[in-house]
Amino acid sequence: MGPEMIKPEDLPISSCQRCGACCRKGGPALHLEDRELVDQGKIPLASLYTLRKGELARDNIKGGLIRLSAEIVKIRSLPDAAICMYFNETDQSCDIYLHRPVECRILECWNTNPIEGMYARTRLSRYVLLEKVGWLAELVQAHEEKCALDRAEKLVQARIADDPAAADALNEIINYDFHLRQVAAEKGGLSPDIMDFLFGRPLAEVISRQFGVKVQRR
Ligand code: SF4
Ligand code: SF4
Structure with a gap:
């Protein structure tokens, strides 16, 4: 039997092929390094959403779902697919390439060390981005205290156990939100x-x- 044929596309890559596969896994989380991009409006607040502490989120490195121990601010995905909203399918490009966040700049799908190194550290939070808008940060804090996921979970469990007070309290925070x-x-x-x-x-x-x-909602 002769040597196994290796086709060029089977060779491991060592540079970005701009295939867009990473952009089709959803938008990146933001880090402190990205703050200026948001402050300068290169990445507008309307293109972001927050995964709050206690929410389940996909672990892009190890796979599977993890429960967040701290909030994450991310770039939105398309409404009907886990594809970053800035990914341009027509020419497989990034609409904000020159201003893309640090996770996108350091990502090497053939070598996960750089992204693993920064994955959980220096994450950007709402409070950092709202530092200069004190009243809004206070509103966010008040919402977080009332609608914390840990609290919601306890109320759900108590409601399942037929506690009427928990059902009312759950309804109250859902209405408040x-x-x-x-x-x-x-x-x-x-x-x-x-x-x-x-x-x-x-x-x-x-x-x-x-x-x-x-x-x-009642
Ligand atoms: S980093 Fe990898 S997955 Fe992302 S575009 Fe480049 S080659 Fe494709
Ligand atoms: S910001 Fe650009 S590079 Fe980053 S995931 Fe979105 S489309 Fe891809």
Whole structure:
């Protein structure tokens, strides 16, 4: 039997082929190094969303889901697919290539050491980005205290155990989360597009997805 034929496409790569596979795994998380990009509007707040402490998130390095011990601010994905919103399918390019976040700049899919080195450290948070807008940071903090995922989980478990007070309290925080977004947009003059950055994804959605219970606003 002769030597096995190795085709060029089977060779391990050592530089980016611009195939876009990494961009099709969703938008990157932001780090402190990316703060200027946001401050200067190169990456607008409307293109971000927050995964709050306690939420389940995909671990892009080890795979699988992990429960977040601290919040992550990420670039949004397309509404119907886990593809970064800045990925341009037509020519397989990045719409913000010159201003792409640090995770995208250091990612080498053939060598995970650089991204592993920075993965969990120096993450950007809402509070850093809102440092100069104190009242908004306080609003975010108030929402976080009332609607923390740990608290929501305890209420879900108590509701499942038929505790009527827990059902009421759960309903209250779901309503609070819903109305705060409306009030912030209507009375605070904030764009509805930045609500998922300010308060994370709607609490009712997160609870349904993460704890497997159907919740309806009353
Ligand atoms: S880093 Fe790897 S997966 Fe991402 S575009 Fe380059 S070759 Fe493709
Ligand atoms: S910001 Fe650009 S390089 Fe980074 S994941 Fe999105 S499309 Fe890809």
